[in-house]
Amino acid sequence: MITLTSPNHQIIAKVFPEFGSRLGSLVINEQHILLTGGNDDDPLSWGCYPMVPFAGRLRHGKLHFNNATHQLRLNHQPHSIHGTVFDRTWDIHQQTSSSITLETDFGIHWPFQGTVIHHIEVTDHQIHFELTVTAHETMPVQVGWHPWFIKPQSSSLRFKSMLQRDPHGITTTQEVEPPQSPVDDCFINPQGDVTLTINEQHLTLTSNCSHWVIFDKPENATCVEPQSGPPNVSNDSPFVLIAGETFRRWFDIEVLRET
Numbered sequence: 001m002i003t004l005t006s007p008n009h010q011i012i013a014k015v016f017p018e019f020g021s022r023l024g025s026l027v028i029n030e031q032h033i034l035l036t037g038g039n040d041d042d043p044l045s046w047g048c049y050p051m052v053p054f055a056g057r058l059r060h061g062k063l064h065f066n067n068a069t070h071q072l073r074l075n076h077q078p079h080s081i082h083g084t085v086f087d088r089t090w091d092i093h094q095q096t097s098s099s100i101t102l103e104t105d106f107g108i109h110w111p112f113q114g115t116v117i118h119h120i121e122v123t124d125h126q127i128h129f130e131l132t133v134t135a136h137e138t139m140p141v142q143v144g145w146h147p148w149f150i151k152p153q154s155s156s157l158r159f160k161s162m163l164q165r166d167p168h169g170i171t172t173t174q175e176v177e178p179p180q181s182p183v184d185d186c187f188i189n190p191q192g193d194v195t196l197t198i199n200e201q202h203l204t205l206t207s208n209c210s211h212w213v214i215f216d217k218p219e220n221a222t223c224v225e226p227q228s229g230p231p232n233v234s235n236d237s238p239f240v241l242i243a244g245e246t247f248r249r250w251f252d253i254e255v256l257r258e259t
Contacts, residue, residue: 001014001015001016001024002014002015002016002017002092002095002100003015004097004098004099004100004120004121004122005097005098005122006098006122006123006124006125007098007123007124008124010028010029010124010255011026011027011028011122011123011124011125011127011255012025012026012027013025013026013027013120013122013127014026015100015102015120016047017089017090017091017092017102018089018090019039019043019047019049019087020043020049020050020085020086020087020088020090021049021050021085021090021102021104021118022046022047022048022049022050022086023047023048023049023120023127023129023147024036024037024046024047025047026048026127026253028201028255029201031198031199031200031201032150032199033149033150033198033199033201033203034046034047034048034147034148034149034150035047035148035149035150035220035221043086043087044075044076044081044082044086044146045148046148047147047148048129048145048146048147048148049082049086049145049146050083050085050086050116050118050129050131050143050144050145050146051082051083051085051086051142051143051144051145051146051225051227052083052084052085052106052116052131052133052141052142052143052144053083053084053085053106053110053112053114053116053133053139053140053141053142053143053234054080054082054083054140054141054142054233054234055082055083055142055143055144055146055213055225055227055228055229055231056081056082056144056171056186056213056225056227056230056231056232057076057079057080057081057169057170057171057231057232058072058079058080058081058231058232058234058235059079059168059170059232059235060074060078060079060080061073061074061078061079061080062235063111063140063234063235064235065139065140065234065238066138070111072084072109072110073109078168079168079169079170082146084106084107084109084110085104085106085107085116086146088104088107089104090102090103090104090118091103091104093117098121098122098123099119099120099121099122100119100120101117101118101119101120102117102118102119102120103115103116103117103118104116112135112136112137112138112139113135113136113137114133114134114135114136114137114139114141114241115133115134115136116131116132116133116134116143117131117132117134118130118131119131119132125254125255125257126252126253126254126255127252127253128250128251128252129145129250129251129252130248130249130250130251131143131145131248131249131250132246132247132248133241133246133247133248134244134245134246135241135242135243135244135245135246135247136243136244137243138240138241138242138243139240139241140234140238140239140240140241141228141234141238141239141240141241141247142227142228142229142233142234142238142239143209143227143228143247143249144209144213144225144226144227144228144249145207145225145226145251146223146225147223147224147225147253148221148223149196149198149221149222149223149224150198150199150220150221151198151218151219151220151221151222152196152197152198152222153197153198153199153200154196154197155195155196155197155222156192156193156194156195157187157194157214157224158178158190158191158192159178159187159188159189159190159191159212160188160189160190160191161175161176161177161178161187161188161189162175162176162177162178162179162183162185162186162187162188163175163176163185163186163187163188163211163230164176165185170231170232171185171186171230171231171232173236175188181216182216182217183214183215183216183217184213184214184215184217185213185214186211186212186213186227186230186231187211187212187213187214188210188211188212190212193206194206194212194224196222196224201255202255202256203253203254203255203256204253204254204256205224205226205251205252205253205254206251206252206254207226207249207250207251207252208249208250209226209227209228209249209251210227210228210229211226211227211228211229211230212224212225212226212227213225213227213231226249226251228247228249
């Protein structure tokens with residue numbers, strides 16, 4: 001476990017390279033922001049972990065690409081979910097008191113060779129995440145983050161539309177009007193800032209990812225997940241990374257400054 005501290009010592013983030021390069025704890029002004037966990041807990045259910053080389057559900061764990069079908073692990077029956085790196089041990093490349101850079105490959109549960117770098121940096125008012133994927137052979141790629149926020153006292157999660165799910169829980173391309181909470185769905189086009197207030201800490205979430213999955217059904221948590229595409233996009237409309245190319249996305253959690 002690696003501890004990162006902001007220069008003003010108001011943000012303390014604990015990174016777990018052995019648990020998928022996740023932010024396992026985030027404390028802002030002495031207030032916990034994320035659900036914490038450990039070795040005996042479901043790795044899908046705590047902290048803030050990167051989702052690579054796909055995010056969300058992949059229908060029946062089957063990847064169809066270049067006229068071939070690959071069976072992936074079914075870690076969320078009857079589907080595969082959230083990529084292959086959230087439960088891997090990552091190597092540390094660089095580290096300072098306020099930042100860390102980690103790297104891993106995709107492991108045995110992905111049929112293509114490549115690497116991913118996860119950079120995390122803590123400033124006085126922000127936690128910055130960045131994922132960089134490098135393909136060693138041509139492959140589909142999608143990235144995202146899955147933060148398990150402690151249930152907020154208030155939030156602003158307004159989007160223009162939601163992508164309707166089919167009877168199997170897989171996102172379709174049909175846009176519908178966002179429903180009332182609780183949801184476990186994919187949204188596009190934020191209408192204003194995406195904000196949460198947790199233990200009196202006012203947070204704004206931003207990313208250059210195009211889609212957001214919101215899961216607020218648990219009583220103790222709300223997940224607001226930036227993703228570079230919707231669930232199952234690797235089959236439906238894949239972004240293809242050619243061997244030797246890189247793909248990069250970022251995610252920021254900004255703390256509202258006191259006035």
